[in-house]
Amino acid sequence: MTPAARTQAGIEILDKIIKAARDQGAAADTIIARYFASRRYAGSQDRRAIRSLVYDAVRLLGDCPENGRAAMLALARRRPDLLEHFGAERYGPSTIAAEETPAEEGRAPTWMADPLQESNIGEWDQTSLLARAPLDIRVNPLRATIEEVERELEDAERLHHAPMGLRLPPDTMLDKHPLYRKGAFEIQDAGSQIVSLAAGAAPGMTVVDLCAGGGGKTLALAALMANRGRIVASDSDRGRLRKLEPRANRAGVSIAETRLLNPGEERDQLADLASAADIVLVDAPCSGTGTWRRNPEARWRLTPGRIENFVSLQERLIEVGAELVKPGGALVYIVCSLLDDEGTKQVEAFLERHPDWTAEKPELPAGTDRGGGVRLTPAKDSTDGFFVAKLVRPC
Numbered sequence: 001m002t003p004a005a006r007t008q009a010g011i012e013i014l015d016k017i018i019k020a021a022r023d024q025g026a027a028a029d030t031i032i033a034r035y036f037a038s039r040r041y042a043g044s045q046d047r048r049a050i051r052s053l054v055y056d057a058v059r060l061l062g063d064c065p066e067n068g069r070a071a072m073l074a075l076a077r078r079r080p081d082l083l084e085h086f087g088a089e090r091y092g093p094s095t096i097a098a099e100e101t102p103a104e105e106g107r108a109p110t111w112m113a114d115p116l117q118e119s120n121i122g123e124w125d126q127t128s129l130l131a132r133a134p135l136d137i138r139v140n141p142l143r144a145t146i147e148e149v150e151r152e153l154e155d156a157e158r159l160h161h162a163p164m165g166l167r168l169p170p171d172t173m174l175d176k177h178p179l180y181r182k183g184a185f186e187i188q189d190a191g192s193q194i195v196s197l198a199a200g201a202a203p204g205m206t207v208v209d210l211c212a213g214g215g216g217k218t219l220a221l222a223a224l225m226a227n228r229g230r231i232v233a234s235d236s237d238r239g240r241l242r243k244l245e246p247r248a249n250r251a252g253v254s255i256a257e258t259r260l261l262n263p264g265e266e267r268d269q270l271a272d273l274a275s276a277a278d279i280v281l282v283d284a285p286c287s288g289t290g291t292w293r294r295n296p297e298a299r300w301r302l303t304p305g306r307i308e309n310f311v312s313l314q315e316r317l318i319e320v321g322a323e324l325v326k327p328g329g330a331l332v333y334i335v336c337s338l339l340d341d342e343g344t345k346q347v348e349a350f351l352e353r354h355p356d357w358t359a360e361k362p363e364l365p366a367g368t369d370r371g372g373g374v375r376l377t378p379a380k381d382s383t384d385g386f387f388v389a390k391l392v393r394p395c
């Protein structure tokens with residue numbers, strides 16, 4: 001493809017990403033994969049170049065732009081070589097019209113300036129949230145030692161703050177690696193690895209991972225438990241939960257059982273576990289502000305109403321989880337959000353509703369105290385952004 005045709009392809013993909021952001025459609029990565037699946041003429045270099053144009057444009061814009069051209073024109077202000085592609089040839093973008101204006105640059109959506117400021121997420125943090133995310137893995141001690149994996153993976157660097165973590169260059173292909181196939185490691189951001197430690201999971205415990213998704217943290221907990229005890233991994237999304245079983249088999253985890261929940265019926269479906277769990281992990285659905293490095297277009301999907309919905313769902317799931325904690329046990333609340341409404345304020349509200357419970361600061365190898373919990377940020381901790389709190393039920 002010519003450079004101009006690549007720019008046009010980038011504009012078309014941006015149009016689809018913008019539409020998906022407005023309609024809560026597919027993620028940018030899925031849209032890009034689908035676009036190329038039906039355009040076999042695009043070679044690997046074309047794909048790489050187009051993908052990087054698209055993500056550079058997305059990262060540049062805090063608010064959802066009007067269309068793909070406005071987004072690409074914003075990028076062209078930084079990269080004037082792109083301007084030459086407009087009106088240059090048949091497969092390239094058409095000539096720039098007099099009334100066309102580039103989209104406004106910004107780090108976060110304009111309406112989020114106050115919530116971010118109030119949550120002490122300043123410019124440095126916001127810039128770090130838009131950097132390219134590193135590629136981290138968690139070595140699975142049920143299958144290998146960190147030294148074994150380190151020896152096999154060239155360029156792997158130890159993570160000082162995640163005891164089983166290694167960091168690799170972002171483009172490293174890992175899913176076909178023999179060690180991956182035999183379950184010696186999982187791809188997992190250092191932040192996820194670190195917050196999983198907050199639970200203090202140990203062999204023999206009964207653990208409920210209420211929002212287990214595809215089981216990233218379930219597997220980390222099972223490793224900390226040396227695959228001894230019981231983990232009930234539940235979620236309301238069948239597709240995500242279905243991924244857990246093959247992952248658990250590969251990782252040598254046999255203590256995790258899955259349970260599909262119907263939203264609104266979680267209490268009844270988990271009634272057999274009332275006051276029975278040493279630990280309940282509530283890795284709640286959230287705005288995902290802490291993961292903008294991976295999904296920068298997620299900024300365009302957020303609205304004040306969506307955040308309010310997350311906050312009420314989180315509150316409900318914390319209450320469901322609390323009923324499962326046994327006396328002296330703990331509820332570990334996690335969000336990959338940096339907004340206090342989804343973090344510290346949830347903890348404050350819970351303690352007001354349950355004055356006999358206490359918030360115990362999780363002892364973690366990274367992070368900064370924030371309200372009743374600990375917060376990890378890309379800027380300070382070189383991880384995705386997370387908030388984690390440990391709420392202990394009285395004996």
Ligand SMILES: C[S@@+](CC[C@H](N)C(=O)[O-])C[C@H]1O[C@@H](n2cnc3c(N)ncnc32)[C@H](O)[C@@H]1O
Pocket residue numbers: 192210211212213214215216217218234235236237240261262263264266283284285286
């Ligand atoms: C942050 S993700 C979990 C990620 C997962 N723990 C991991 O480490 O990979 C939040 C999860 O909450 C799930 N969820 C949403 N509503 C739920 C509900 N009512 N009950 C249980 N899970 C729910 C979503 O399907 C999603 O998988």
